Amino acid sequence: MNKIAILTSGGDAPGMNAAIRAAVRKGIHEGLEVFGIYNGFQGLIEGKIEQLDAGSVGDIIQRGGTMLHSSRCPEFKTAEGQAEGLRQLRERGIEGLVVIGGDGSFRGAQALSELGFACVGVPGTIDNDIRGTDYTLGFDTALNTVIDAIDKIRDTATSHERTFIVEVMGRDAGDLALWAGVAGGAESILIPERPHDIKEIISRLRQGTGRGKKHSILIVAEGVMTGHALAGQLKEAADIETRVSVLGHIQRGGSPTGRDRVLASKFGARAVEVLIEGKTGVAVGMRNHAVIDYPLTEVFSRREGMEDGLYELSKELSI
């Protein structure tokens, strides 16, 4: 292997730049030429490809977003799109590709891999919802962004003795809502992986008021329902007034935390090693505190449930 390329795809996540930097420098350290593909698979098809040197990834480890930009690319789901992408890579003598993104992006990597091109995926999404790895880049930064918002909202909640609903990202995965809810001392946390009972939520709110709590904060993952929908249910079922805060896009941005920068560095470097070792159709990830690689096919099955007891603990601690 002499030449490899890197792209970022799907929703951006803090730590993507750190992973790009690590892949570029690790590649150069191993004697490879490294290319950056701009705008994800769309840019691959369009040939937006440039060589990167060690200096071109300087001063980016601390930046949110992705310097290679990203996009969603329906065209790459077609055989024609994939063939054109392959042509662009082979034309330049590129022999391996690092794809940083979520599971949608991994499908593109898998497609190329099945066409005989060496591909490795790096999990980058704030949702922490990729099967096979304990961690996806961006989760830790998003977690701290959400907590910072909850801490601010608590000031007002306490001062006005009000109940707030905070809607956080997470269509299929409740990790962000659950961790943020535990860390923010939320009264109730609604996540897609667990059924919720509006009566129990109401009873917990009343219990809190009963023991003199000055405020209550409910966290709801967008995959369960919107914050406004929950507010409506509480109003209708028990005449409880709430305020709603929809955190939205601020959850994707910001300078990555130390953990995201370090794990991104490990993941990006490991991805290059994996290509050099001749593997393809694999993802890097973390399992049991160690960086590992495993077949991409493992990603495309239903997600495991949450088994670590944190949801149950959250109820015991928010009395």
Add this chain to the structure above:
Amino acid sequence: MNKIAILTSGGDAPGMNAAIRAAVRKGIHEGLEVFGIYNGFQGLIEGKIEQLDAGSVGDIIQRGGTMLHSSRCPEFKTAEGQAEGLRQLRERGIEGLVVIGGDGSFRGAQALSELGFACVGVPGTIDNDIRGTDYTLGFDTALNTVIDAIDKIRDTATSHERTFIVEVMGRDAGDLALWAGVAGGAESILIPERPHDIKEIISRLRQGTGRGKKHSILIVAEGVMTGHALAGQLKEAADIETRVSVLGHIQRGGSPTGRDRVLASKFGARAVEVLIEGKTGVAVGMRNHAVIDYPLTEVFSRREGMEDGLYELSKELSI
């Protein structure tokens, strides 16, 4: 004057705790007994009043919200409510009252003042919309909260080459939107004090794209329209796709900035001096870099326009 009391009223704002601390300690320094009234004018009517010593306001200068809690109190707009409030104060021998809040809260102070009770207002609201003072406590902290959100959103906007709309607080006053927009490098800023032209906004967006800008950010004060309404107009008029972020309640909270803590300290202390000097029906504030006091009646007139040219400058700088 031997005994004074303090309350916070209306929406909470960062710096209120610092103002409470300053008023309490300045009062004690001047030999007064100082009382805290909990839950604003509602608590005044209900007699939720306790004496505060120097230690009871320790370790609060860095906290958002208000340790005295706040509320909106329609009852205090009635003569009966005011009479009951007055009774509660006189029963305890309290002779002066510091009211920290926005212009709604100042009306309560004015009412008591007209009934012969010494009252002074301290401007505390993130909107910076109180006539007669260049500054209201909380504005600087809210400004930095909004900027932090814009900086995060810009990461995603750049990575995906998208246009974002950020809706910020400000029903009648555009200061927060304007300052945040200038500080965040926004392409267009919509504020209640200035007419806006959807065609100009569109033309500026296209100009930016034309010169290679990777992202665009529009700021809209809630008093102009909602972020979603603006998104609808851009879609309809020019088929421009945007994403909307409604910052909401996070703008009220958070640890106050240095400026808010220092000005709150000055304002709180000056309010006590004003009472000792025998004044009533006045507000403290800042004009021309100095702490001043002026009649509350000045507050209840139409707000001045924005005359410092910052809005015009924002257009010149966002090319």
Add this chain to the structure above:
Amino acid sequence: MNKIAILTSGGDAPGMNAAIRAAVRKGIHEGLEVFGIYNGFQGLIEGKIEQLDAGSVGDIIQRGGTMLHSSRCPEFKTAEGQAEGLRQLRERGIEGLVVIGGDGSFRGAQALSELGFACVGVPGTIDNDIRGTDYTLGFDTALNTVIDAIDKIRDTATSHERTFIVEVMGRDAGDLALWAGVAGGAESILIPERPHDIKEIISRLRQGTGRGKKHSILIVAEGVMTGHALAGQLKEAADIETRVSVLGHIQRGGSPTGRDRVLASKFGARAVEVLIEGKTGVAVGMRNHAVIDYPLTEVFSRREGMEDGLYELSKELSI
């Protein structure tokens, strides 16, 4: 078991409050009475012990430091001190003790355990240097504090094209320096676990300048030498001018990160379970992504080396 107590000991670490909260509420959830001991083992000897209810640990999860205060207590190393501590506990009918702190604090727990009193340790120290657990509370927060400082210093380093030395905490353990150095993009990282070669450091600095780097940042753990000592060596050996920043005590404080809050919640709750299960002389911790418990005696042996390759990776990425 009907009554348990909690204390914090040694240097404070962010997340201690979250662990206290979890232990108190888990205990109450399990039907126990829970007591807080103020000022660590010193306070235990002096009988500074008070019962805590669910509300007494409200609104602390986001606070740095420890609400139970801490101290170092030479007296508790003596048999007399331990006997008096034991007497204070038994006098109140307390049957189990949670000790939150570093390995020094764990020796106190071990001593009580050997005297027949049920004790469990919770690892709380920013140094991440406790044998047997992959994580100690406070490390993640301290990491982000150091990174924030490095990011600030880099602004000046770049603007003035200077070399900066940043001295971080870590007498025996280099984790904080290593992680912060990788996350901060440092040119060289000096840690106690690895020998350093001043000539290699100099050669790396010159290499960086050669390829056009505008600034260089060196990280040194205090256990290797002081920042000023390193500056002296670079000046003497190669006439290289540097600026030194000693981060000092800011590394211990601050609102805990999400990770520290969540792991503290898990650790604190698990510690109570461990006591209820009848175990003693154990510590809780994290291994392979799971919360575990293990004998305290494992803690008091020489620390494992660093085997995950991060130090080696740091050299490859800082080209």
Add this chain to the structure above:
Amino acid sequence: MNKIAILTSGGDAPGMNAAIRAAVRKGIHEGLEVFGIYNGFQGLIEGKIEQLDAGSVGDIIQRGGTMLHSSRCPEFKTAEGQAEGLRQLRERGIEGLVVIGGDGSFRGAQALSELGFACVGVPGTIDNDIRGTDYTLGFDTALNTVIDAIDKIRDTATSHERTFIVEVMGRDAGDLALWAGVAGGAESILIPERPHDIKEIISRLRQGTGRGKKHSILIVAEGVMTGHALAGQLKEAADIETRVSVLGHIQRGGSPTGRDRVLASKFGARAVEVLIEGKTGVAVGMRNHAVIDYPLTEVFSRREGMEDGLYELSKELSI
């Protein structure tokens, strides 16, 4: 005037990039060609001058440091250096120069101005120590950096019931120490503009302990003495143990606050207007809440004392 240039000089300060951006875009808006000079007056002598367009200052408003880099340049104090700088400017047809920096940098601007070249100074230094303006760029950001550090140190100070000394920047000016001390709730603040009395400091410390304060924080501006020197005096005079934190270079860096970004935008734009109006040898600044310009000669006289009573207030509030 058709062509102008911009340089930054002396110690870097947050907001310099925002001022550069404003000057460049305001210049372009007014139909000028704008040049950037790299590395301050040193770069001017060496001819490191490049034209800047609107895009070249994109995405910098939020960055600390200065994209034009800075340096101290003894050579520019000589007639030869100044002549060479002048030659470089005239060779390119540049007719006006914006100098962003502290009073040392303003002397360079004044020298060129006396040689007949149009120069305007923009005050950029975290010390807030330039005569004639109420504000210098960077002060607000530095203030919040110091406060953030104090808030962290207080966690440990409280947990261990200790006294901390925090040494902050400020050789001749105590503004940063004073504002940070008031905002951080410091027990005593030592600044160059006021005499200090070690006995009074000791007595205040004892008073605080007497009324149950759990911690004490002393702030000392480096211009008074070092933190370690103060620690020595307290130890010797009263056997008081303290811990010292020297904040150092982190005070210069970081993303500028909203206030620094907005005022930098105003200052940078105004500087260009001043050149267009045909003025020279002036500085822009803020007085009484308005952006003004005034002769540079006013800067080079002894600084006014502090007359706003904040120092005296700090003593009354830290009881």
